[in-house]
Amino acid sequence: MKRIARLTAAFVAAVLLLFCGHQLYFRAAAESNDRACATAIEADQLEKLTDDPAGWLAASGIDYVIRDGYGYDRMDRPVFTLTATDDGSIPLALVENHTRTGVNTSPLPGQANPMVKTLYMYDDYANRMVGDDSAQIEDLLFRAAVDRGMRLLILTPFSDQDGKIYTEPAVYAGCLSALQTRIEARGLTLNGEFSCMVLDSRADLPLPILLQKMLMLLSAAVFPCGAAIVVASTARTNADGRSVRRCLLGLLLCTAAGAAVVSALMTDPRYLLGLDVFSGVKIALLLPMAASGGLLVWTLRHDLLLRNGWKSWLTLLLVLAAVCGVYLLLTTRSGDYPGWTSEVEAALRTWLEHTLYVRPRTKELIFAAPCIPIFLWACRRGKAALKLLCGLGVCLECVSVVNTFCHGVAPLRISVIRSLLGLGIGVALGGLLCLLLYFLDKNIGKRGKAGGRHK
Numbered sequence: 001m002k003r004i005a006r007l008t009a010a011f012v013a014a015v016l017l018l019f020c021g022h023q024l025y026f027r028a029a030a031e032s033n034d035r036a037c038a039t040a041i042e043a044d045q046l047e048k049l050t051d052d053p054a055g056w057l058a059a060s061g062i063d064y065v066i067r068d069g070y071g072y073d074r075m076d077r078p079v080f081t082l083t084a085t086d087d088g089s090i091p092l093a094l095v096e097n098h099t100r101t102g103v104n105t106s107p108l109p110g111q112a113n114p115m116v117k118t119l120y121m122y123d124d125y126a127n128r129m130v131g132d133d134s135a136q137i138e139d140l141l142f143r144a145a146v147d148r149g150m151r152l153l154i155l156t157p158f159s160d161q162d163g164k165i166y167t168e169p170a171v172y173a174g175c176l177s178a179l180q181t182r183i184e185a186r187g188l189t190l191n192g193e194f195s196c197m198v199l200d201s202r203a204d205l206p207l208p209i210l211l212q213k214m215l216m217l218l219s220a221a222v223f224p225c226g227a228a229i230v231v232a233s234t235a236r237t238n239a240d241g242r243s244v245r246r247c248l249l250g251l252l253l254c255t256a257a258g259a260a261v262v263s264a265l266m267t268d269p270r271y272l273l274g275l276d277v278f279s280g281v282k283i284a285l286l287l288p289m290a291a292s293g294g295l296l297v298w299t300l301r302h303d304l305l306l307r308n309g310w311k312s313w314l315t316l317l318l319v320l321a322a323v324c325g326v327y328l329l330l331t332t333r334s335g336d337y338p339g340w341t342s343e344v345e346a347a348l349r350t351w352l353e354h355t356l357y358v359r360p361r362t363k364e365l366i367f368a369a370p371c372i373p374i375f376l377w378a379c380r381r382g383k384a385a386l387k388l389l390c391g392l393g394v395c396l397e398c399v400s401v402v403n404t405f406c407h408g409v410a411p412l413r414i415s416v417i418r419s420l421l422g423l424g425i426g427v428a429l430g431g432l433l434c435l436l437l438y439f440l441d442k443n444i445g446k447r448g449k450a451g452g453r454h455k
Contacts, residue, residue: 019264026202030203039063040071041154062176084111095119125137134172142183151194185357199272213279216406220402223257225288227250228289228295237379239379259419297388300384360422360426361422364400368400371391371430374430
């Protein structure tokens with residue numbers, strides 16, 4: 001039976017490997033040819049800014065003007081359309097809706113137009129001027145182009161929170177010049193031409209839409225549950241060399257497999273172009289965390305409850321409070337409109353975005369990834385409460401990484417780099433915390449022994 005089970009597992013793994021390799025090859029090829037960005041502005045918005053449209057456009061650096069649903073270049077030729085049309089030669093601009101759950105205008109059934117992912121600067125996007133500083137608008141455009149793969153950026157008049165509209169073309173030119181420098185460092189261009197995402201038809205999945213969505217949700221939840229099993233198994237050990245290697249290898253395989261399968265299933269124009277989005281984010285986040293919490297509590301029940309009487313119950317209550325905090329973090333900080341963000345965190349995010357190639361996810365960098373070395377240290381030292389709390393953090397790292405790849409519009413290489421940066425920096429921070437815990441534990445232990453001898 002064991003041999004049959006191993007052969008079955010090997011066969012399933014081989015099929016998944018071939019499937020993921022096939023899909024991700026075509027996705028990477030499509031994304032490598034989709035690197036050019038351009039800007040546009042609507043004619044009626046332009047009228048609010050100047051009486052000399054041609055001169056203002058030339059001075060601002062904006063590439064196209066939109067009239068009657070068509071975008072025109074400086075030679076007054078239509079280069080894209082905002083409305084579904086039977087003309088298959090003009091690219092269709094798929095404008096991301098305000099909630100980032102789809103697009104404002106869907107293509108007609110069977111429409112053959114090339115399609116370009118498009119950002120429209122809604123009022124709460126454009127009102128981020130601070131004095132004459134357009135840095136916040138620049139950051140928004142940067143994230144749209146780099147993180148979400150938008151290749152056509154439709155600008156609206158810049159304004160501040162008080163409603164003041166900025167009409168000087170130099171403000172727009174300065175913002176776009178700074179944006180060009182930043183995105184060129186990420187392999188993109190901003191020089192008047194935009195590119196369209198074109199996926200090879202050999203990557204088409206002959207699956208019903210509902211089945212495809214179910215498989216994506218299943219993959220995003222099941223593989224992190226595998227990581228929860230690995231964490232619970234490691235919590236039983238004293239983290240010797242063999243246990244550590246098995247733990248790290250198991251976490252790597254579960255995380256990489258979940259990310260690869262979800263990305264392969266999302267290699268579909270509907271997801272890559274933002275026509276549809278991943279469904280079931282909260283389930284994919286909370287189900288593996290619930291599994292991890294249950295497995296860890298069961299594994300550590302004797303250490304948590306049976307050794308020190310009421311003190312153990314108090315410890316368990318504190319740990320459970322921390323677990324509830326983790327769950328609250330997940331439910332309020334996931335999605336496109338996360339909960340409260342402090343000024344310190346906002347400043348940290350901005351600094352990371354300007355310093356690194358791409359900004360890692362905050363919960364991975366600050367909480368999840370640092371828990372990996374601390375969890376292994378806690379296993380080594382036999383600290384049950386810390387094993388429970390940091391074990392949840394380790395599972396959260398796997399869950400968050402897989403969730404990163406559930407965003408179809410995000411370029412694959414950006415998601416990979418984001419995850420690797422978060423993991424690397426987070427583990428380094430966790431290593432430093434391990435050193436601090438080691439010295440604290442050592443000094444407290446010495447004081448405890450000295451006090452015992454004194455008595």
